[in-house]
Amino acid sequence: MVQIDPTVPPARPSLNAPRNEHEAHLADLRRKVEENSEYVGMSFAVEAREIHEGKAPERSIYGEAKPEDALKLLQDGVQVAPLPFMPQRKVN
Numbered sequence: 001m002v003q004i005d006p007t008v009p010p011a012r013p014s015l016n017a018p019r020n021e022h023e024a025h026l027a028d029l030r031r032k033v034e035e036n037s038e039y040v041g042m043s044f045a046v047e048a049r050e051i052h053e054g055k056a057p058e059r060s061i062y063g064e065a066k067p068e069d070a071l072k073l074l075q076d077g078v079q080v081a082p083l084p085f086m087p088q089r090k091v092n
Helices: 021-036 044-052 067-075
Strands: 038-041 061-063
Touching: 038 044, 044 061, 044 067
Parallel strands: 038 061
Antiparallel strands: none
16 A cells, blocks of 8 residues: 655656657657757748748758648648647747
């Protein structure tokens, strides 16, 4: 039988720690995307198109786009894919 010390508060789970294997994989994907790509925010559609057209240097980017802008990129042959997470907002 395990004795519980009533004077020791129960451990609180970390809200940032993955709760299961799937969350761990998503956290790893997020880390890899953030380490190897440039966050361009809401300028994603414009920047992706400029890279595709050779008007901006080729590089990995990620950001946010309206669904209609992302669809237009795909229709125009720009290779984009949705990420299974929201970008972390940088705050001051």
